[in-house]
Amino acid sequence: MTEKFTLNVNGKTQTVDADPDMPLLYALRNDLGLSNPHFGCGLAQCGACTVHVDGAAVRSCVTPLSSVGNAKVVTLSGLGTPEKPHPVQTAFIQEEVFQCGYCLNGWVMTSAALLEQKKKPTDAEIRQGLSGLKCRCGTHMGILRAVKRASEMMG
Amino acid sequence: MKQPRVEDDALTRGAGRFLDDAPQPGELHAYFLRSPHAHAKVSSLDVESARTAPGVLAVLTAADMKAANITSIARHVPMPGLVIPLRPPLADERVLHIGQPVAAVIAETARQARDAAEMINVEYDVLPSVVDVRQAIKPGAPQLWPEAPNNINVDWPGPAADPAANAAEVEQIIANAAHVARITVVNQRLIVASMETRGATGSYDAASDRYTLRVCSQGVSPLRDVMASVMGLKKEQLRLITEDVGGAFGMKSPAYPEYPVVLLAAKKLGRPVHWMSDRSEAFISDNQGRDAVTEGALALDDKGHFLALRVRHLANVGGFLSVAGANLATVLFAKCFPQMYRIPKIDIGVRCVFTNTLPLGPYRGAGRPESNYAMERLVEEAARITGIDRAKLRRRNLIPRSAIPFRTEVGTLYDSGDFPVVYDKALAQADYAGFNKRRRESTKRGRWRGIGISCFLEHSGGSPTEGALVAFPGGNVVSLGLNVQSTGQGHASVFPQLVAQRLGIPSEQVIHRHGDTDMGIEGAASVASRSAMTAGSATFRATEAMLAKGVVVVAKALDVAQDKVSYRDGYFEVASTNHRLSLFDAASRAKEMFARGEIAETLDTNITVDTPLSFPNGCHVAELEIDPDTGVITTLNYTAVDDNGTVLHPAILYGQLHGGIAQGMGQALMEFAHYDSENGQLVTGSFQDYALPRAEDMPPIHVGVHAVPATTNPLGVKGVGEAGTTASIAAFMNAVMDAIPGDAAATLDMPATQEKVWAACQKAKAAQGK
Numbered sequence: 001m002t003e004k005f006t007l008n009v010n011g012k013t014q015t016v017d018a019d020p021d022m023p024l025l026y027a028l029r030n031d032l033g034l035s036n037p038h039f040g041c042g043l044a045q046c047g048a049c050t051v052h053v054d055g056a057a058v059r060s061c062v063t064p065l066s067s068v069g070n071a072k073v074v075t076l077s078g079l080g081t082p083e084k085p086h087p088v089q090t091a092f093i094q095e096e097v098f099q100c101g102y103c104l105n106g107w108v109m110t111s112a113a114l115l116e117q118k119k120k121p122t123d124a125e126i127r128q129g130l131s132g133l134k135c136r137c138g139t140h141m142g143i144l145r146a147v148k149r150a151s152e153m154m155g
Numbered sequence: 156m157k158q159p160r161v162e163d164d165a166l167t168r169g170a171g172r173f174l175d176d177a178p179q180p181g182e183l184h185a186y187f188l189r190s191p192h193a194h195a196k197v198s199s200l201d202v203e204s205a206r207t208a209p210g211v212l213a214v215l216t217a218a219d220m221k222a223a224n225i226t227s228i229a230r231h232v233p234m235p236g237l238v239i240p241l242r243p244p245l246a247d248e249r250v251l252h253i254g255q256p257v258a259a260v261i262a263e264t265a266r267q268a269r270d271a272a273e274m275i276n277v278e279y280d281v282l283p284s285v286v287d288v289r290q291a292i293k294p295g296a297p298q299l300w301p302e303a304p305n306n307i308n309v310d311w312p313g314p315a316a317d318p319a320a321n322a323a324e325v326e327q328i329i330a331n332a333a334h335v336a337r338i339t340v341v342n343q344r345l346i347v348a349s350m351e352t353r354g355a356t357g358s359y360d361a362a363s364d365r366y367t368l369r370v371c372s373q374g375v376s377p378l379r380d381v382m383a384s385v386m387g388l389k390k391e392q393l394r395l396i397t398e399d400v401g402g403a404f405g406m407k408s409p410a411y412p413e414y415p416v417v418l419l420a421a422k423k424l425g426r427p428v429h430w431m432s433d434r435s436e437a438f439i440s441d442n443q444g445r446d447a448v449t450e451g452a453l454a455l456d457d458k459g460h461f462l463a464l465r466v467r468h469l470a471n472v473g474g475f476l477s478v479a480g481a482n483l484a485t486v487l488f489a490k491c492f493p494q495m496y497r498i499p500k501i502d503i504g505v506r507c508v509f510t511n512t513l514p515l516g517p518y519r520g521a522g523r524p525e526s527n528y529a530m531e532r533l534v535e536e537a538a539r540i541t542g543i544d545r546a547k548l549r550r551r552n553l554i555p556r557s558a559i560p561f562r563t564e565v566g567t568l569y570d571s572g573d574f575p576v577v578y579d580k581a582l583a584q585a586d587y588a589g590f591n592k593r594r595r596e597s598t599k600r601g602r603w604r605g606i607g608i609s610c611f612l613e614h615s616g617g618s619p620t621e622g623a624l625v626a627f628p629g630g631n632v633v634s635l636g637l638n639v640q641s642t643g644q645g646h647a648s649v650f651p652q653l654v655a656q657r658l659g660i661p662s663e664q665v666i667h668r669h670g671d672t673d674m675g676i677e678g679a680a681s682v683a684s685r686s687a688m689t690a691g692s693a694t695f696r697a698t699e700a701m702l703a704k705g706v707v708v709v710a711k712a713l714d715v716a717q718d719k720v721s722y723r724d725g726y727f728e729v730a731s732t733n734h735r736l737s738l739f740d741a742a743s744r745a746k747e748m749f750a751r752g753e754i755a756e757t758l759d760t761n762i763t764v765d766t767p768l769s770f771p772n773g774c775h776v777a778e779l780e781i782d783p784d785t786g787v788i789t790t791l792n793y794t795a796v797d798d799n800g801t802v803l804h805p806a807i808l809y810g811q812l813h814g815g816i817a818q819g820m821g822q823a824l825m826e827f828a829h830y831d832s833e834n835g836q837l838v839t840g841s842f843q844d845y846a847l848p849r850a851e852d853m854p855p856i857h858v859g860v861h862a863v864p865a866t867t868n869p870l871g872v873k874g875v876g877e878a879g880t881t882a883s884i885a886a887f888m889n890a891v892m893d894a895i896p897g898d899a900a901a902t903l904d905m906p907a908t909q910e911k912v913w914a915a916c917q918k919a920k921a922a923q924g925k
Contacts, residue, residue: 035172037169038175038351040350040351041842046434048350075169076167082168092167093160093163096159096806096807098167099402099810101162101166102401103401130849134350134847136348136402138848138879140817140853141855142813
């Protein structure tokens with residue numbers, strides 16, 4: 001049975017007609033046409049689908065639509081703007097981190113949430129904070145540099 | 156100086172366009188019902204109730220494929236004695252590995268297709284299965300193919316002109332040698348696990364009788380050729396399109412069973428048909444990597460000089476032969492020897508074997524890591540049995556610069572390289588001399604410290620032929636069309652830059668195009684670390700050829716002699732005058748002259764060039780610590796000094812090396828695609844069970860470049876994509892074995908997991924106690 005859900009995504013209110021158990025990822029990708037959170041595993045084991053729900057980094061592939069309620073959902077494309085990117089986005093570009101870029105959604109969104117919680121994380125805290133994410137291109141060391149840089153940029 | 160990647164702005168804002176980000180209007184969804192058995196007869200298949208399920212438009216089986224004359228997707232480069240069994244896209248009478256597609260449901264939504272698949276009734280007669288390569292060749296093992304007795308796919312005698320005589324000669328040297336190091340090492344099977352899974356969207360235009368396949372590939376042209384052959388089409392009847400690709404590592408280059416099925420379904424239903432693998436499906440439908448057992452014997456004289464090498468390699472190609480399955484395990488494997496070392500006689504033999512596992516395919520390195528790992532384990536073993544310091548032993552046997560160009564025993568010609576310098580730099584950079592002090596310091600803390608050296612050399616290039624298209628689409632831009640496909644290597648940041656530099660125009664005026672067979676560019680895929688050298692050379696030649704045509708056009712247009720016209724920084728100039736014509740004006744004039752029939756072609760230039768192999772090489776050093784009470788490994792430091800020839804883009808070079816090292820570390824320390832030996836099930840079927848390297852596992856990596864330009868291509872570049880993986884596997888393993896005292900780890904196999912390392916540590920402690 002489908003139900004009507006009103007979602008606040010990237011500052012816009014949108015409605016979706018869907019099964020309450022449907023993962024948020026599918027609503028974002030298939031119903032709202034947002035291609036930036038990616039499907040990686042469907043089991044919260046890689047992080048490619050990460051979005052912010054009220055500021056927290058959440059795996060949208062295992063988040064039922066019915067659990068979102070009025071929370072503010074932010075995806076990678078809503079994190080910054082082309083004119084004013086989020087410092088994490090800028091830092092990842094400056095450090096020339098990415099290769100294929102498929103998983104970067106998870107790294108950028110998780111790093112941004114991490115730095116929101118802790119302005120100056122130690123190297124160990126960054127590694128720990130990102131430990132649940134997967135990148136097969138092996139860009140990990142560049143990512144760690146970029147998070148450090150973003151942390152400095154954010155003062 | 157930093158050159159930011161052109162790709163990153165869009166990717167970082169979430170504006171990439173991967174296959175699943177680009178739904179086609181009106182598309183249907185395919186779901187593949189797959190075999191739950193490793194080996195079984197399909198005794199009955201009933202799809203009738205699925206056909207009438209909600210949203211379902213069609214259910215395809217082997218019968219539909221046969222009726223359309225699509226009988227096998229198996230294609231392989233010819234080799235004497237090679238058995239290539241038919242590989243029907245949808246299983247016919249038998250399934251040979253778990254995950255083999257049996258039927259395809261096409262429905263309005265992906266969920267409807269999946270739900271309907273549950274209504275398909277398949278009855279299987281389960282047959283005995285075998286998954287281990289050593290078990291598969293034993294008498295009494297289940298036989299997979301009648302045309303392949305003892306499950307032998309090919310028995311390859313090696314590259315020697317007279318293999319039998321060569322083998323006898325090597326045997327003689329081994330029998331008389333002062334020392335012989337012997338090893339047997341296992342390259343475990345690996346899951347490629349690109350973060351974007353595989354997918355394809357087929358469509359068909361009845362008016363033109365033409366198909367389009369949008370697909371995650373590593374180069375559209377070669378896959379188009381294979382798919383056209385599979386479908387029984389002329390090349391012109393099939394267009395392949397690839398946009399952004401989320402990692403591939405060799406795995407996305409071949410044809411797969413799903414592709415002809417979505418094409419045929421699209422034709423039957425008159426609408427595009429889309430399939431995207433989910434993760435658990437990827438584990439049992441993507442080609443897998445490595446999976447070989449190597450026996451090596453290295454003969455040395457009493458001074459530690461290498462005299463002869465014998466290698467016997469047993470490779471598991473899976474239930475069916477994929478595009479490069481046997482090639483990578485034989486030719487590509489053998490061509491890596493003798494790496495950086497002078498070895499006067501070499502005898503290599505490879506047997507490829509069928510088992511009830513997923514097909515073997517290229518995975519980052521594709522034969523090269525297997526070869527290098529065997530060589531570097533042999534050298535360590537040689538150091539152990541001779542008592543010669545391993546660093547000195549390696550140094551003593553390096554091919555000196557004065558011997559280059561160097562013809563090897565396996566038929567390759569090393570055109571360039573400075574191995575001793577690369578080697579010395581790496582040891583200096585890793586502070587090899589200070590290691591014993593660091594080891595003592597670790598020992599005081601109760602940790603066992605180890606250092607592992609790995610010299611490597613590999614051949615890059617694979618297939619020599621590659622094309623490039625330099626064209627003028629109108630306006631003040633040049634387009635550079637390529638067949639090679641970026642799957643994370645930053646092609647848009649590298650290749651247009653080459654054109655811009657040569658033409659003396661801003662790089663923003665050069666547009667990168669790829670991933671469309673309608674551009675008509677020939678070539679092979681982005682495999683074998685070949686894109687920079689082959690497509691780079693093609694880009695270079697195409698640009699030069701375009702300028703040569705430009706000189707003729709400008710001479711005609713300005714009515715001067717051709718030898719008075721030269722090109723500089725965006726303009727064709729006439730000597731001793733102030734007459735000139737801009738590049739873009741010249742291109743427009745050429746179009747006009749071509750339309751009037753005054754010249755044979757416009758300035759648009761599409762050429763293919765052949766680029767010989769290059770030989771990237773280097774020395775990597777890994778340093779790590781083991782907690783002997785728990786077996787936990789802490790990686791501490793990683794040094795890589797590489798010769799990848801001329802560097803086109805430093806950040807991309809470092810990224811490729813880092814990524815390769817991460818994947819090598821994954822194989823050495825954690826990854827293992829484990830099949831149950833009883834029933835052939837893949838036990839490690841998710842990221843929960845299959846470990847990929849994570850940020851917290853990675854050591855600091857220090858890359859030093861010692862570039863010796865290749866002499867075999869105009870840019871001087873060598874490959875880099877696979878170098879890190881080829882080198883790092885042995886570096887990490889040698890470090891683990893070095894850390895554990897005595898002989899307790901002498902026969903340790905990959906992956907060096909905590910459990911195995913702990914067990915070796917206990918053995919070592921017991922030996923110390925005696």
